[in-house]
Amino acid sequence: MGTGAGASTSRVGGSALKGRLGNAWARSWSACRNVWTATARTALDIALPTLCFSCREPVTGDGLCATCWSRLSFIAPPYCARLGIPFVYDPGPGLLSMEAIANPPAYQRARAAVRYADTARTLVPALKYQDRTDLAPTMGRLMARTGGELLKDADALIPVPLHWQRGWSRRYNQSGALARVIAAQAGIPVWGDVLQRTRQTRQQVGLSRAERARNVQGAFTVAAEKKSALQGRRIVLIDDVLTSGATVDTCARALLRARAASVDVLVFARVVEPFKTPI
Numbered sequence: 172m173g174t175g176a177g178a179s180t181s182r183v184g185g186s187a188l189k190g191r192l193g194n195a196w197a198r199s200w201s202a203c204r205n206v207w208t209a210t211a212r213t214a215l216d217i218a219l220p221t222l223c224f225s226c227r228e229p230v231t232g233d234g235l236c237a238t239c240w241s242r243l244s245f246i247a248p249p250y251c252a253r254l255g256i257p258f259v260y261d262p263g264p265g266l267l268s269m270e271a272i273a274n275p276p277a278y279q280r281a282r283a284a285v286r287y288a289d290t291a292r293t294l295v296p297a298l299k300y301q302d303r304t305d306l307a308p309t310m311g312r313l314m315a316r317t318g319g320e321l322l323k324d325a326d327a328l329i330p331v332p333l334h335w336q337r338g339w340s341r342r343y344n345q346s347g348a349l350a351r352v353i354a355a356q357a358g359i360p361v362w363g364d365v366l367q368r369t370r371q372t373r374q375q376v377g378l379s380r381a382e383r384a385r386n387v388q389g390a391f392t393v394a395a396e397k398k399s400a401l402q403g404r405r406i407v408l409i410d411d412v413l414t415s416g417a418t419v420d421t422c423a424r425a426l427l428r429a430r431a432a433s434v435d436v437l438v439f440a441r442v443v444e445p446f447k448t449p450i
Contacts, residue, residue, distance in 0.1 A: 224306055225293045234309055235290065242289040246282075246317070246441070254416075255282045256443060276416055278408065278423035278434045282321055283441035284313040287412055291440040295412050299345045307345070310411075310439045311352025318407065318437040322357040325435070326404040330361065331422055332391070334368045349439065350409040359407075365397040366422060383417040391422050393429040402430040413441040 223230045225239040235243070249261040251268035253275065258268075285291045294310060297303040315322065330346035350361045369392050393401060406426055408419050413436065423434040 224297070224303070224309065225290045239290045239293075243291060244286040244288050246285060246443075253280060255280065255441065257286075276420045276423065277427060278419060278436050280321060281413060281416070281419070281436040281438070281441070282318050283413060283438045284310075284317040285440050287414075287440040287442045295440055298348070299411060302342075304343060304345075304348055307348040308352050311349045312356060314349060314409075314437055314439055315353045315356035318353070318435075321407050321435040321437055322353070322359060324405055325357075325359050325407045327360050327362045327365075328354055328407050328409050329366050329422075329426070330363060331408060331410040331418060332363075332366050332368045334370065346410050349411060353409065353437070362397075362400075365393060365401060366425065367392055367394055383415045388421065391425045393425055398429045401426065403432045406431050406434045408434060408436045410436070410438045411440070413438045415442075 221230055222228065223234075223236040223239055225235055225242075228236050230236045234240075246255065246257050249258045249266075250256055251258070251271050252265050253267050253271035256268050256270065258266075287295065294306055298306045298310065328350045330344060330350040332346075333344050344363075347361070347363055350363070353359070354361045368390055370390050408422055408426075410419055413419060416436075419436045419438075423436070426434050
């Protein structure tokens with residue numbers, strides 16, 4: 172019995188020693204890896220200077236050079252209280268554009284950080300099609316700053332989803348990347364699995380307003396198991412760019428059918444046609 176107990180104790184002690192040695196080795200390896208990573212990053216920064224997101228000229232720090240930053244056309248009041256379309260003069264608080272009155276959307280309010288022009292025309296396609304996910308933090312922070320009035324009362328952020336086939340080919344959803352940045356800024360959860368794109372649609376680029384609306388009609392639905400959680404919630408839809416508004420309007424209708432209390436829209440850039448006037 173004594174021999175058996177001693178052998179058992181020896182095995183336990185040996186196992187504990189191996190465990191401690193293993194943990195120590197893991198900590199040492201982790202520390203060495205962190206040092207190596209930091210050293211490699213520093214060497215890379217020295218060898219390859221940081222480039223402007225837009226024009227690819229060297230810049231100090233991260234982001235845009237001064238010239239490209241100056242070419243971002245920020246959208247600020249006065250603008251349409253419903254659509255966020257900028258006015259050329261201030262008509263007073265709460266005024267709506269002719270477009271908002273003639274063709275009101277399903278969503279309550281839309282806000283965009285910048286006009287889809289100049290530098291924004293480089294940033295949006297780069298994030299969307301060219302794997303430039305490093306653009307998301309800068310773009311998302313600008314959106315969070317612009318959308319403060321929408322975000323302060325929001326219960327959740329929902330990114331406009333991709334069809335699974337397009338998501339598989341791109342490997343990421345640009346709207347989801349932006350939503351995660353905004354969530355970190357505003358402290359609001361991202362519900363990425365609530366809204367689903369149930370069928371593949373044509374690219375909206377090059378389509379007329381009517382064609383865009385037909386293209387996305389019925390393309391979105393709320394997951395059946397998520398409908399109860401959505402009821403009574405105030406949602407902010409997140410997307411990269413707003414052109415005709417057909418996609419976000421269709422998404423908003425699906426969310427409202429599932430009994431969401433309200434839906435607002437926050438995008439990085441929006442197309443602004445000239446000479447928009449209030450009524």
